[in-house]
Amino acid sequence: MMIRTAARRRAAATAATACALALALTACSGTTKDSVEKDTSNAGNAAEADPNAPLKKDLKLAFLPKQINNPYEKIVDEAGIAAAKEYGGTGKEVGPSDANASSQVSYINTLIQQRQDAILIAANDPNAVCGPLKQAMKKNIKVVAYDSDTAKDCRQVFINQAGSEEIGRSLVQHLGEQVGYQGRVAILSATQNATNQNTWIEFMKDELKLPKYKKMQLVKVAYGDDADQKSFQQTQGLLQAYPDLKGIISPTTVGIAAAARYLSDSSYKGKVVLNGLGTPNQMRKYVKDGTVEQFSLWNPEELGYLGSYAAAALASGQITGAQGEKFKAGKLGEYTIGKDGEVILGEPTVFDKKNIDTFDF
Numbered sequence: 407m408m409i410r411t412a413a414r415r416r417a418a419a420t421a422a423t424a425c426a427l428a429l430a431l432t433a434c435s436g437t438t439k440d441s442v443e444k445d446t447s448n449a450g451n452a453a454e455a456d457p458n459a460p461l462k463k464d465l466k467l468a469f470l471p472k473q474i475n476n477p478y479e480k481i482v483d484e485a486g487i488a489a490a491k492e493y494g495g496t497g498k499e500v501g502p503s504d505a506n507a508s509s510q511v512s513y514i515n516t517l518i519q520q521r522q523d524a525i526l527i528a529a530n531d532p533n534a535v536c537g538p539l540k541q542a543m544k545k546n547i548k549v550v551a552y553d554s555d556t557a558k559d560c561r562q563v564f565i566n567q568a569g570s571e572e573i574g575r576s577l578v579q580h581l582g583e584q585v586g587y588q589g590r591v592a593i594l595s596a597t598q599n600a601t602n603q604n605t606w607i608e609f610m611k612d613e614l615k616l617p618k619y620k621k622m623q624l625v626k627v628a629y630g631d632d633a634d635q636k637s638f639q640q641t642q643g644l645l646q647a648y649p650d651l652k653g654i655i656s657p658t659t660v661g662i663a664a665a666a667r668y669l670s671d672s673s674y675k676g677k678v679v680l681n682g683l684g685t686p687n688q689m690r691k692y693v694k695d696g697t698v699e700q701f702s703l704w705n706p707e708e709l710g711y712l713g714s715y716a717a718a719a720l721a722s723g724q725i726t727g728a729q730g731e732k733f734k735a736g737k738l739g740e741y742t743i744g745k746d747g748e749v750i751l752g753e754p755t756v757f758d759k760k761n762i763d764t765f766d767f
Contacts, residue, residue, distance in 0.1 A: 455726045457733070462722045465495035467714060468517045470510055470527040472554065472600075473632060474501040478659040478685055478706055479528060481767055482553065485710035486526065492736055493718055495523075505632045507531035507599050514538035518545060524717035527561070528553040531599040536560040548720040552713040554602040562720055562727035563747045565713040567704040568754045570602070573657070574609025576702065576754070577681060578619070581653045584679040584699060588621035589652030592644050594665055594682075596632040596658040606657050625651070630661045637664035645674055656682035662701060666692040686757055686765040693762050700758040707767055709751055712738055716749060 467490050471479035487497035502509035507530055515538050517525050525542055529535050529551060539549050539560040549561040595603045614624055625648055630637025637660055645651055656662040662682040669675050675697055684701045692698045715735035725731040727747040734740050741749050
């Protein structure tokens, strides 16, 4: 019995020694595939950027818009997918048919399973998508937000159309000039949770506090949920509730087109000023028939193009998303990453009768 006990002690001591030695190399407690992936991804995220690294070939990118049937986001995504072909990658667009806060979650989970190299997302809600996006980054899938940002720790880079403050304030400035800085005005937004919409609206409200707008009153912010029919109905509702309304700002391409359609066939045409963000192809007829005098937007094709190259630079190790890093975006030239991983495309363009026929998107 004593011999057996001693033998057992020696065996246990030998096993403990072996475990201690192995621990220095791996982990004696049993390493799983998931923990290896987690460790690898963390190391990749902590790695320094190599601006001279070549863009990897055969990168797989997935664009996840707010809605798969949104005409504006279709332009953005198709341009990004085309850009991927320039550097030898492939892209695709997937997404929900509605813009609900959690509608994008299942698509992110599927893209993780498919092992995409990068996910580019226009978030319907800044926080609802965070859980799965963080899981994607743990698996070394790069995440780029565009058009509408996620929470900052849920992606590496955010491609912003233009400075948020510039967009919000400029829309109020344009409308103020058109209504003579007096009268009741309203905002027709997309969804209540849309990051970009809410940021712009906050700057609109702040701009309206300036003395020159003291005779202008913001009476309501309505939400059309980026749905054409609901936006149309919300426009009708605003004018029924406020028949003396002087102007509407709609910082969404779906909303402004629906509002213009309503105004064009109503007694309010030429009496209520409509301004906001739209595409030339959607708004051309309303500019030419006098329903809308002017509206603004950046080039959505360039937004998708820039997002695609940013995702490729991340996936290739050229950048990590840190402030001050630079990367080349094909024909658009070089861009610098700003605070909180933000990259700004450029200034928006104002469209009117003089220039609208020179644009086709």
